[in-house]
Amino acid sequence: MMGMGKRRRKSQEELFVASGELAKSPGHAFYKRLNKLLTECDFDAAIERACEPYYKANRGRDSIAPGTYFRMLFVGYFEAIESQRGIAWRCADSLSLREFLGVKLTEATPDHSTLSKTRDRLPIGVHELAFRLVLAAAAERGLLKGKTLGVDSTTLEADAAMRSIVRKESGEDWKAYVKRLMQEAGEVTEDEEPTDEEIRRFDKKRKKKKVSNAEWESPTDPDARIAKLKDKRTHLAYKLEHAIDLDSELIVAAEVYHADHSDSQTLADTTMSARTHLAEAGREEVYEEVVADKGYHAAEQLELVQGLNVRTYVPEPERRGQSRLGEKPPEVQRAVKGNRRRTKTEKNSRLQRLRSERVERSFAHVCDTGGARRTRLRGIEKVRKQTLITAAARNLGLLMRKLFGIGKPRALQGLLGSLLNQLATALQAVIKLIRLVAARRSTGC
Template structure:
């Protein structure tokens, strides 16, 4: 056999038959996910929700990308850890298995990034919320929704805008012009001098009392972004993402985006009520009874509002400077603060706070870090809200997949040759042995109690529910 060469003379192909088109065995995870969505009637329900925002069927013009394909491409972005829409479009165009997942034949081109932008702008936030509720219904059917105790927490999302894009709200001058004005005011340079960029940076770095206020500065690239100090000490334009998580099953019940300078002390009641609204609008009977948050959410007004809707709070009280004037507040707020204070001194509060820090942070790790949403590639708070809500519903879909099939992400299949795969195989063997044993028992054989206990301990679903899925 002669050696093939990549660079050789080739005759152009005039036509290709369907049998000659490349084929794929398909990706096991995406095939199962497609089957799950098909059985739930996902595409039919989504098209019904999106129909009012398109022209009637049969009108002139090219048909749009099906809404189900739009949401599936965003699912690919989450599962593959791709944050940008260009990256999602490239990934879908390059993969035969993802083409099968999207339902796009080889004779057609996959949607590009501009198509994703047009569909996202066409569909309002309310449609994305309804799709989020559809997934909540699907999760509830699999027993993944309890809804009694929820945990609330927030994190920062870096905006798609640099600090050098900020200008003063009153004069419109940029940061460099502002610093040059300070240099002239302090006599560092003369009135007609033009300092270099290095001299401007050196002066700006050494000057004292340097403050940047959102009341005075705004970004021209993304006016919705706010100047925020991140946990690593950097100052960046950012948004704030907040999750409300079912503390027992880790299901995300609400995902909201606020401006980066929005205080946690103003959002607790709104977030809890939004989660309850999602449950009610989805036709679910779950009622939120307890809300757990960290000390950053402690505010007498919010505690009183949450208590007034019948929800018990577990929010640690921070150590404040000076004496807290609780006696000067209304009686309802005093009662709410004292009741919350009593509950935070119990052993139950310690357990709930431990679960909150573990499970809400895990939701942020999946959605923001491995899901590609830590930095937003969209501009405008409404667009960021749509993207984060979609990532949250895909995270919930991953939990459903983990419950049904033992794997919550495509990357979970990479561990099948390791300890995770061996553990899952062991559970499957135990389940098969149990089914065989039950069959013999129905035919008259009576298994011993010890062997029956061995066969019924745990199960693949229990193991899968506690796996990280990464």
């Protein structure tokens, strides 16, 4: 038998608590193994050496360790938290995450403002180093193959609203702009002040109302561009482009461009970025092929990629009118014709299926279940830093899945159920086989 406990009323907090009396956490198996993996690849020491030039020695209070900063961003991916406030709250609330970050129970976890200041202090080169350290760790464990790249892009919703955009030439917001059009059309005089309903009615019926990035911008995030998102909404956005190793599904380049950059402008840059990341990570793998959809087809881009000794598999879209390929330089013609010949093979069909499946899966992991579909940062440089670390976290998840069978901490919750389902399926198959054998024996077959 046991007595029933009762909730105590709030009383004065104790002034001193012995460390032995503090609540202990058994830790989280996933984060313990992740910490062990980061230690094995010398992650913290390499990051701290790279960060030394951006801090002053023996001046002021020590900041958080750079390794702690990157771990908190990893937590944002693994826990599907899109905001820094949410990451800071989650880390402060969890004993197992405190252990993962290396924060004592007697210390406060870093605030969201500390994350912002640390991100602003550290340049993008340090974030690229963190990304490359994870790539090197994957390559050392035989996960990186280095032969075929798959490239595709998606949109990231920017932290700025369409209703806040202003005219570049005059600084007018949308309401003031439509009001001026009403005055020019004679709907109202300069002395009259139209109501919001009248402005909406006039704006709805006028023709040729297009919003151009050449004429409009966001005052809160000038780097964001007006674009159509995947769900067909028009919003301020950035363009995210992934280059992945089609064999291992590792992200070897995660580039952020302005949303008005078309796919046909960025293929060579992303391919070169993938090669640079591998070279800086100390790997000798050289990608021989790059696979993309027809939106990436541009003669000049194919020639640039061909100049890197990389074969392209980019389907050629149907074009209206006569081809003008004959007017281009001979090296461009050779690149286009070679790409056209390769896209007619069975190998191209197989590679395109792999690309559409695996690159889209990387976007699903990073943007949808990783909490990065909408960025909470303003400025393309900050978005690039966040994107690199989110891609590094996704690569860590793939590496953890290969080494330990679990790629995210929440997957442990469903592991027992998955094992039981597999066991039940196996038992059903055995029972079905026994019944089939018994039936055949009873019929004499």
